[in-house]
Amino acid sequence: LFYYRAQITEYMTRDQNPNDISDMKVLTDKLFANFMKSPKDAAAVAKRMLELDPQYYPAAQTLLFADLIDAANTARGNPNDPAWQKVEADMERSKKINPTDPSRGESELFLLAARNESPEVVRAHAQEYAAANPKSSLGAYYIAWSYYSAKDPERGWQVLQKALKDFPGDRRILEPVNLIPKNPKFYLSPDKTHSPFKATLTTGVNPSGNTN
Secondary structure, eight states: OHHHHHHHHHHHTTTSOGGGOOOHHHHHHHHHHHHHHOHHHHHHHHHHHHHHOTTOHHHHHHHHHHHHHHHHHHSTTOTTSTHHHHHHHHHHHHHHHOTTOTTHHHHHHHHHHHHOSOHHHHHHHHHHHHHHOTTOSHHHHHHHHHHHHTTOHHHHHHHHHHHHHHSTTOHHHHHHHHHGGGSTTGGGSSOOTTOSOOOOOOOOOOOOSOOO
């Protein structure tokens, strides 16, 4: 119902500039509807929401995700590209608003994976995360990802197999374990769109009440 309403709100306000809207309920709908189809459009809505409420965390996270996705698509492996400066600023804002968000580890590890050319950098941070969060599969996931990125699939597969035992039934681990045998040399291809490793960037959005 929230998604349906968000699409209606977006359609009814399709000709309005987000900067001309001050109703946070309308902007919340537009934020959700736009992110599903265009993170860049969602970023414009998120910026407006942060003007109205600088502490609104879902908007801060949406802006972070939109800029992170854009940088990953245009500047992957180029750590000095200016696009990453925007992502760093977004990350700092996010940390100030909600310093204890448990999902931040994913954003930080994916940022490293997309920005740095060296899989060793990602692996070192993933190992630190795994040591500090032994009940989370996230560290093992990115360690395995880093080995495949370094074209060391045997080590990556070993990490995934151990993670299967440590986190039985974990969907994050099961997905690459099920996909890799079907395409074992994916890591040699310049086209990474079919990689079994995917980042899961999430944030909560409060579906507000009736929207006038």
